Amino acid sequence: MKLSSNERKGFYKALIDAFPEYTDLKMMVDLEFDLNLEEIAGKDKLKNVIFELIKWAESTGKLEDLIRGACEYNPGNTKLKEFIQIKKLIDILKPYFDKHKDKVIVAYKLSLPDILTDKDKTPKNAAELIYDSLRFPPQEKDKYSPLEKFVINLLLDESLSCNTDLEIWAKENIGEDRYKQRITGLREEKKQERREVYPGLFVAILQQGESYIVKSWLNKDIAQSRSGKKSYYKQLTKNEQAEIKIDRQLSKVPELVRYWIDNSGVDIKQIHVFLPYELMNHPIDSWKTIDGDDETIGEFYEVIIRCSERMEGTNPRIYRWKTKGSKLKNKLNKLAADVFTPCCGDNHKIIENHCKQDDIIAVKITNVFQDKQPGTMLWKSAIPLALWIRERIDDVSNENELDQLMGKRSKQEEQITLRDISKVVKKARLKYFASSTPHIGHSLCLLWDDPDLLPPEQRITQEHL
Incomplete structure (x- = not known):
């Protein structure tokens, strides 16, 4: 039997706490092993002797x-009990x-405090994971420690079929009543999450030779479809066409979007x-929800820009984007x-x-660049998350406006999480x-x-899905 590095540190600290006097340690070794402590670990400072004994x-x-x-x-030492x-x-x-x-x-990262730690770290083994969880006490107004949350999250994953040993450990160390209360609460939360559906409309503008086409899908529930189940998507058509030709100005697209919404x-x-990255500055958020009305889709819906070149292919930038995109999951x-990096300056190449x-996965671009530049920069740098402003507003600081938009780091000011x-x-x-008054909201x-x-990914013709 060997201890991992983290376990060895834990046992070392427990022995120091349990045997603060050399004579007590010497007597325990004599009684348990019928050996002389000095012959095993020498005569030195107590902490050095304990290290040599281990x-x-x-x-x-x-x-x-x-x-x-x-x-x-x-038997009454708390540190030894905790170590065991x-x-x-x-x-x-x-x-x-x-x-x-x-x-x-996943269960481990869900249990960690939201702000106190960087969730990018991935423990290499079970011991590292457990001892890392122990570093954090329960958050304010939270009666469960990260370690307790981790064990319960693991037990809640029905696909793991966790054995009875883990459940027994949870009841013994968390307390049966507290364990049951937490399990019941989390199960209720999961039911609530399943009841809250978040549908989305996905519209893809794709270059096809010298022209463009548009395709669309209805996503039945965005939150659930992140699990990779393609059944959440339904392809949409117009006049039985799944691919519709459009011009570079996207003049047909607002009407199509209204049709698919309705x-x-x-x-x-x-x-x-x-x-396409060269069209990312297109004012899609200004498309009208109803023809002839002033209301825009940007006011009524959460409108999110995506890069159509990233939908499929083997370009190295796609692999880099996927790597950067995966880092956002735990943030x-x-x-x-704290997540957005400011990008300032007049030189878009810099x-x-x-x-x-x-390490840069989200950017706020404070300067106004025209035409293809924002999309080109984001495509080449594989950035998955970005905020920028299409038009310049006189006497308005874009940097201040974007900072105010996403909240400050101070607890006294409004705090906006990345999720929102x-x-x-x-x-x-x-x-x-x-x-x-002039406001960044219009661009x-x-x-x-x-x-x-x-x-x-689907093979589509005009006649068949």
Whole structure:
């Protein structure tokens, strides 16, 4: 039996707490092993002796005897009890970590505090995961620690078929009443999530030779479809056509979007428009919801720009975008102000090179660039999330406006999480139409290109889906 690095540290700290005096440690070794402590670990400072004692026990195969003996000699020590229970949990967890690592990591990251830690870190083994969870106490007004949340999240995953050992551990260490209360609460939350449907309209503008075509899908529930189930998508047509030719000015598209909205039969929440990167500055949020009316889709829906070149293909930039996009998954509960990187300056090439860095996954572009430049920069740098403004407004600081939009880092000011940024952008667009003063809402662009949220690839003709 060998301890991992994290387990060794935990046992070391427990022994120091359980045996603060050298004589107590010497007596325990004498009684349990009929050996002289000095012969095993020398005569030195207590912490050095304990370190050598653990090394000796590991090298001679007597580690289990040392753990058992220490607990029997000092059965009331809290640190030793905690170490034993954590060791037991690690041993229970090892098979799950080896066979179902992805699901275990998901349960772990769901349990961590939303703001206190960076959720990008992925533990290498069960011991590292458990000891990492122990670093964080329960958040304010939360009676469950991250470790307790992790165990319960794992037990809630029905696909894992967690054995009774894990459930017994949970009841013993979390408390049966608290465990049942948490399980019941989370199950109710999951039922509520299943009841809340979030439909979306997906419209793809694709280049076909010298011209363009448009295709569309109804997504029955955006939140659920991130699981990769293609059954959530339904292809839409107009006059039995699934591919409709359009001009470069996209003049037909607003009418088509209105048609698909009116005939969807559901309350659409989001509209995703996939544009060729050279058309990303197109004012899609200004399309009218009703012909002849002043109301725009940007006021009424969460309108999100996507890059149609990323829908399929083997361009290296697509692989880079998927890598960057995956990093956003665990940042949805982080403050938007902490995730977005400011991109300032008049030289779009410099900004583009800056955005190519691996750690930059979300940008706010404060300068106004025209024509193809925003899309070109975002395509070449593989950025999945971006905010920018199409038009310049006199006496308005774009940087200040974007900062205000996504909230500040201070607890005294409004805090906007990344998860809510599309709702916040919609609110800003609505504010413009209700305001008599110049506002960024009339030209605010949001690109959120989620690689897990793509319509299914299909072979389509005009006659058949």
